[in-house]
Amino acid sequence: MTPIADTICYAWRSRRAWWFTATARTRARFARTLFGSFWLGISNLFSIGVLAIVYGTVFKIENFSTYVVFLGIGLTIWNGISMALGSAPTLFEHNANHLHNTNINPVFYTLEEWSFHVQTFLQSFILIVLALSFIQHSLILNFLWLSWLPLLNLFAFMFWVPLIICLLGARYRDFYQLVPIVLQLVFLLSPILYEKERLGPLMWTATFNPLYQILSSLRDCLIAGQLQWTPVLSGLLINIVGLLISLWLLEKERRHLPFLV
Amino acid sequence: MIQKSFITSNELSGLQAAKAHYLLVNGHLRGFQQFLDDVINFSGLGDFIHLPVKSYSEGMGARLLFSLLTGSQHECLALDEGFGAGDSSFYDKAEQRMRAFIESAGTLILASHSDDLLRKFCTRGLVFDQGRIVCDSSLEESLSYYHDTYC
Numbered sequence: 001m002t003p004i005a006d007t008i009c010y011a012w013r014s015r016r017a018w019w020f021t022a023t024a025r026t027r028a029r030f031a032r033t034l035f036g037s038f039w040l041g042i043s044n045l046f047s048i049g050v051l052a053i054v055y056g057t058v059f060k061i062e063n064f065s066t067y068v069v070f071l072g073i074g075l076t077i078w079n080g081i082s083m084a085l086g087s088a089p090t091l092f093e094h095n096a097n098h099l100h101n102t103n104i105n106p107v108f109y110t111l112e113e114w115s116f117h118v119q120t121f122l123q124s125f126i127l128i129v130l131a132l133s134f135i136q137h138s139l140i141l142n143f144l145w146l147s148w149l150p151l152l153n154l155f156a157f158m159f160w161v162p163l164i165i166c167l168l169g170a171r172y173r174d175f176y177q178l179v180p181i182v183l184q185l186v187f188l189l190s191p192i193l194y195e196k197e198r199l200g201p202l203m204w205t206a207t208f209n210p211l212y213q214i215l216s217s218l219r220d221c222l223i224a225g226q227l228q229w230t231p232v233l234s235g236l237l238i239n240i241v242g243l244l245i246s247l248w249l250l251e252k253e254r255r256h257l258p259f260l261v
Numbered sequence: 262m263i264q265k266s267f268i269t270s271n272e273l274s275g276l277q278a279a280k281a282h283y284l285l286v287n288g289h290l291r292g293f294q295q296f297l298d299d300v301i302n303f304s305g306l307g308d309f310i311h312l313p314v315k316s317y318s319e320g321m322g323a324r325l326l327f328s329l330l331t332g333s334q335h336e337c338l339a340l341d342e343g344f345g346a347g348d349s350s351f352y353d354k355a356e357q358r359m360r361a362f363i364e365s366a367g368t369l370i371l372a373s374h375s376d377d378l379l380r381k382f383c384t385r386g387l388v389f390d391q392g393r394i395v396c397d398s399s400l401e402e403s404l405s406y407y408h409d410t411y412c
């Protein structure tokens with residue numbers, strides 16, 4: 001456990017550096033734009049509007065305003081998860097120069113990437129919640145009072161799963177091709193654009209879909225205003241175990257990484 | 262410290278690279294402005310510090326990196342001969358700073374194929390062959406071993 005504890009200590013000591021580099025990347029991304037990082041939320045709002053109209057018509061939705069909230073929150077959370085997972089396979093390859101030339105613990109680059117995605121997600125998510133609260137007023141209150149544990153689960157998940165994919169991606173290049181395909185299939189299989197009941201006999205797939213479980217626990221608590229303690233706490237336990245395993249794997253692979261990228 | 266690249270993306274500015282480096286080394290920004298002034302002054306980058314690192318020439322990048330690495334206290338500094346990139350006035354300044362570093366009881370590890378450069382700064386020599394140390398002796402003896410065996 002000592003190497004894992006050392007990695008956690010290093011991550012804590014260097015927290016201001018990786019958080020700063022992630023923030024600087026977000027700022028650089030929107031430099032010289034009029035709306036700056038608001039574009040993150042605006043682009044999601046456009047997607048939600050178009051998809052709600054199209055799929056609301058396709059699925060013959062009766063209560064359109066409820067559907068917009070359901071789809072809007074689900075889609076924003078999904079975008080956060082898929083961005084974190086999608087960029088993971090090539091993370092170490094993109095940082096190959098640093099891995100070859102510096103003695104910085106590789107967890108730094110995974111944390112920088114994680115904070116970049118957390119910042120991107122939060123900026124987008126807060127704007128979407130504010131916008132959708134015009135339709136369902138209780139969203140803001142539910143967000144402030146109930147969303148902390150599901151959000152914590154989401155952020156933990158957005159760290160350790162991409163970290164494992166990073167390590168696999170460094171060793172097996174096929175992951176770069178595989179991850180986008182899997183993400184697309186999981187998106188179609190997850191009740192994000194449609195309600196869970198519409199899966200019919202395939203409804204069990206949602207129960208064993210970890211991405212959907214993380215997504216739905218946050219979405220359901222925001223929309224229904226109730227925290228489902230059992231899935232949230234079991235998710236937290238899985239995340240703690242996942243974090244420890246991913247850090248152990250990183251420590252195990254650390255000395256091989258410069259030779260793999 | 263063995264570092265040949267900035268820890269930040271090259272899309273970010275030299276100023277942001279300096280800030281990230283300072284935060285990584287110190288964990289806070291107290292004293293950063295003084296450090297930054299020293300880095301800008303020593304590297305001679307001036308207002309170019311605000312430009313993205315990707316727009317720097319090789320010499321500008323090397324000057325900034327050398328200034329960052331030698332701008333704060335280290336017990337040990339490992340460099341390769343690449344620090345010689347840049348104009349002759351910067352090379353002179355870099356040489357002075359290296360001497361000051363050694364005089365302040367720091368340990369310098371310098372990787373180079375240049376006998377003159379090594380004689381300026383080093384007293385002990387290590388010769389590597391395929392990643393293994395094949396000679397560990399005084400500088401002159403190591404240089405002789407290197408020339409006799411490989412040249």
